[in-house]
Amino acid sequence: MTNGQHTEWQRETERCTRLYEGFAEAAPFVNAAYRCIHTFFEDHPITAQPAADPEEAAQRLRVGASLQMNPSLATADVVDLLRKLGAALAEANPDLKGTARALEGRSERLLLDSQDSVGKEDIQRLFASMVEVGELEQDLATFLLTLTLSSLYRRHLQLTGETLRTELWREGHCPLCGESPHYGLLRPEDGAKQLECWLCGTRWVYTRIKCPFCSNEEQDDLGYFTVEDREMCRVSFCRRCHRYLKIIDARKLDAGGDIMLAIHNLASLSHDLLAAQEGFAPGSGLQWVNPREMAGAREDY
Numbered sequence: 001m002t003n004g005q006h007t008e009w010q011r012e013t014e015r016c017t018r019l020y021e022g023f024a025e026a027a028p029f030v031n032a033a034y035r036c037i038h039t040f041f042e043d044h045p046i047t048a049q050p051a052a053d054p055e056e057a058a059q060r061l062r063v064g065a066s067l068q069m070n071p072s073l074a075t076a077d078v079v080d081l082l083r084k085l086g087a088a089l090a091e092a093n094p095d096l097k098g099t100a101r102a103l104e105g106r107s108e109r110l111l112l113d114s115q116d117s118v119g120k121e122d123i124q125r126l127f128a129s130m131v132e133v134g135e136l137e138q139d140l141a142t143f144l145l146t147l148t149l150s151s152l153y154r155r156h157l158q159l160t161g162e163t164l165r166t167e168l169w170r171e172g173h174c175p176l177c178g179e180s181p182h183y184g185l186l187r188p189e190d191g192a193k194q195l196e197c198w199l200c201g202t203r204w205v206y207t208r209i210k211c212p213f214c215s216n217e218e219q220d221d222l223g224y225f226t227v228e229d230r231e232m233c234r235v236s237f238c239r240r241c242h243r244y245l246k247i248i249d250a251r252k253l254d255a256g257g258d259i260m261l262a263i264h265n266l267a268s269l270s271h272d273l274l275a276a277q278e279g280f281a282p283g284s285g286l287q288w289v290n291p292r293e294m295a296g297a298r299e300d301y
């Protein structure tokens, strides 16, 4: 990387700073985390899993069966990545020094407990227990969890991801790894709705009027709302299963190149709070709202 060169994530945080009121404060922190990830994988290249057989994969997708690929992750890589992320975040925000130390201690234990490899459930448990004992706020835990896991998954599953015939897929969960999405977009060229897996990054086109979580197609039960000054992002909800995901209207973006939805997600966390206040749960299962904020919001009424 040459000096002064704009990286993909910097472009997106700058764009999101313009688009979403209030994101400017968090943007340097987000940049520091992405820079850390980028440097980490330059030093620790991941060998992708061999690609799944394209014909077999296509056959599964045709019958609505996700490949459910869940790579086992080298514990040493995960621990090293968590330590470096903790250090980078403490540098960006000195208030997080205690958090970085806690993360360091937890990582050490992961190395002792699980030897060679861990799965996503192990990492999910690690962060859940840190939140439980108050070592981490919920939103920061979800940020670290999604960033760590998704950066590893994308690299491990890259070869299958590149050849996957997502146009054959009709379901609301990920054809490659099976996760449920937290966000998607309306494609600039034709307004088609595409969902994106927060974990492995796979995108696929999905029916516009249908809940990805319960398959409800009753127009009266489906809707969306948005927030003043942050209209790019819609909270798309279902009154039948009371779940939501966020859809970025990329038709409103003058976007050259690809759109990093993960950063739009971070820039629009106020939408998640509103969705929670309206009684909707994230269909992805990812908790981005701190219980404290919910309590605070109720007092404001």
Ligand SMILES: [Zn+2]
Residues within 6 Å of the ligand: 174, 175, 176, 177, 178, 179, 197, 198, 199, 200, 201, 202
């Ligand atoms: Zn996936």
Ligand SMILES: [Zn+2]
Residues within 6 Å of the ligand: 211, 212, 213, 214, 215, 216, 238, 239, 240, 241, 242, 243
């Ligand atoms: Zn639903």
